Ligand SMILES: O=c1ccn([C@@H]2O[C@H](COP(=O)(O)OP(=O)(O)O)[C@@H](O)[C@H]2O)c(=O)[nH]1
């Protein structure tokens with residue numbers, strides 16, 4: 204009789220799959236990397252990040268030639284001089300529409316990350332947001348640590364304390380609003396094996412290409428929660444790890460922007476509901492309305508905004 208699989212225990216998962224960036228020495232990782240003949244690409248998604256992308260690239264470049272083999276900025280249609288700043292700091296720059304012109308302009312962050320797989324070659328691909336104000340090499344070395352030392356780990360998410368700037372005032376905590384108010388409750392409700400992730404929506408993560416090219420990428424802001432659920436389904440919770448990189452300060456979008464983001468994250472999660480529940484949902488609406496108070500004090504309804512989450516197929520199926 205087959206032994207019954209050990210029941211999933213979140214405390215065990217947390218103990219075995221939670222790391223700290225400080226436990227990984229970049230030089231020691233570089234030695235392991237060379238010995239395993241593993242290559243590493245760092246992908247920096249960017250849309251109008253000229254103010255911060257240079258610092259992010261510099262932090263990543265400090266590991267180039269050692270831990271990092273290529274640094275690619277995937278620009279999602281910036282109207283500022285993001286692309287020039289990125290090139291000046293030594294990154295290779297691609298535009299989303301330039302990667303797959305036949306698919307037209309990119310459909311947000313998730314589409315940019317999916318397209319980046321076609322213009323990078325690393326066995327490991329690390330994604331780092333470019334709106335970070337306190338970039339540090341540990342964001343990259345911390346992500347690579349578990350992937351270079353734990354063969355069963357295939358996806359690593361960063362976590363950190365998240366200060367938030369509201370009305371020009373920096374608060375020591377309170378960031379990750381969509382994470383705390385939508386993503387983590389949904390994961391606890393429908394995917395409890397992912398409940399141990401401190402920052403499931405963090406924009407800093409790294410995965411083995413063999414995994415990343417085996418799963419679909421949801422476009423827009425659905426990419427992170429979609430990737431977690433798809434990795435859980437395809438590889439199990441043991442393939443997912445997280446690393447503490449202490450603190451991340453990034454540009455905090457206004458609440459109405461996060462409301463639109465949450466609409467996308469919710470669509471992504473609901474699309475991934477187990478089939479039985481999914482069948483009841485039918486086609487999800489993709490038009491989103493918000494409310495504004497006019498100067499004369501009356502509340503108005505905004506035009507419906509199309510925020511559709513599209514599913515890009517596993518990149519491996521295009522090769
Ligand atoms: O259509 C988009 C939207 C965002 N981003 C990038 O994705 C990262 C996270 O996006 P954002 O800052 O908008 O999200 P937040 O961090 O506020 O959740 C940043 O590097 C953005 O430049 C992108 O490449 N394309």
Ligand SMILES: O=C(O)[C@@H](COP(=O)(O)O)O[C@H]1O[C@H](CO)[C@@H](O)[C@H](O)[C@H]1O
Pocket residue numbers: 312332365366367377378379380381382383404405406407424425426427428454455456461464468
């Ligand atoms: O975590 C969150 O709630 C949002 C918003 O963060 P803040 O409330 O502005 O600190 O930020 C994340 O979510 C996006 C959607 O998954 C990711 O793309 C971002 O990289 C991540 O910063």
